[in-house]
Amino acid sequence: MKILHLSDTHIGRSAKPQPGWSVEEIHLWAWDQAVAPAMRGEVDLVLHTGDVFDRSRPPAAAMAALALRLRELARRVPVVVLGGNHDRARLHRSLPMGVPNLYVVRGAQHLRVAGVRLACVNYLRCAQAWGLAATQAWGGGADFVLAHQAFDGARVPGFSFKAGRQRDTVGEAQLPVGAKWVLCGHIHPRQSLSLGAAQVVHPGSTAMTSMAEEGQAKGTVMWSLEREITWAYQDLPPLPAAGPPKLRVVERPRQLALI
Numbered sequence: 001m002k003i004l005h006l007s008d009t010h011i012g013r014s015a016k017p018q019p020g021w022s023v024e025e026i027h028l029w030a031w032d033q034a035v036a037p038a039m040r041g042e043v044d045l046v047l048h049t050g051d052v053f054d055r056s057r058p059p060a061a062a063m064a065a066l067a068l069r070l071r072e073l074a075r076r077v078p079v080v081v082l083g084g085n086h087d088r089a090r091l092h093r094s095l096p097m098g099v100p101n102l103y104v105v106r107g108a109q110h111l112r113v114a115g116v117r118l119a120c121v122n123y124l125r126c127a128q129a130w131g132l133a134a135t136q137a138w139g140g141g142a143d144f145v146l147a148h149q150a151f152d153g154a155r156v157p158g159f160s161f162k163a164g165r166q167r168d169t170v171g172e173a174q175l176p177v178g179a180k181w182v183l184c185g186h187i188h189p190r191q192s193l194s195l196g197a198a199q200v201v202h203p204g205s206t207a208m209t210s211m212a213e214e215g216q217a218k219g220t221v222m223w224s225l226e227r228e229i230t231w232a233y234q235d236l237p238p239l240p241a242a243g244p245p246k247l248r249v250v251e252r253p254r255q256l257a258l259i
């Protein structure tokens with residue numbers, strides 16, 4: 001089976017709008033590119049590891065645009081969405097309710113979706129609290145841990161996270177015993193790191209959110225669960241210079257023939 005893992009879509013923000021593109025259009029375009037394999041029916045499960053929106057109270061237009069996309073996506077494939085530090089605890093209020101196949105994590109939860117066991121923990125400010133929540137979400141065992149944290153050894157330009165130095169940086173001691181794969185958001189340059197017996201995999205953000213991210217490859221991670229579990233980064237295509245596809249207002253139906 002295939003799992004599409006994306007993260008940090010920060011709908012509603014961009015530090016560097018390009019000519020012909022608005023801030024919102026860049027992030028929605030990146031979203032559409034990121035989930036394209038799922039829309040084509042090529043994956044069995046989609047996992048989003050947090051910072052869906054850029055703010056905990058997103059603009060109404062951003063919520064509407066994403067609601068439309070999530071409904072379409074969840075019609076094709078189950079979707080699990082985790083809350084990041086930007087979403088805070090309000091994420092479930094910013095996403096459509098009652099959509100079959102759309103799972104929005106509240107706090108810490110153990111989910112079984114598409115036959116995969118997921119230990120899901122929304123962002124927490126305290127690594128110790130994260131450890132307790134993760135152990136609860138782990139339950140009797142899970143295939144993947146879903147997180148939105150910095151883990152010991154994660155890097156951003158000019159800085160390395162170290163457990164014990166920052167209150168919310170998670171160390172090996174806080175991982176549930178037996179955890180092998182951690183699918184993680186929060187760190188925008190894509191990277192993977194080893195933490196004891198576990199591998200922490202960050203797909204990174206889908207579009208630039210600050211100038212510090214200039215030049216970084218943006219994309220998602222595709223997981224493959226066959227005899228063994230493997231994963232690979234997927235690059236998003238570069239932003240088309242021509243700008244986003246525009247919706248056109250049709251005043252009279254017969255004008256359709258002219259488009």
Ligand SMILES: [Mn+2]
Pocket residue numbers: 008050051084086186187188
């Ligand atoms: Mn983020």
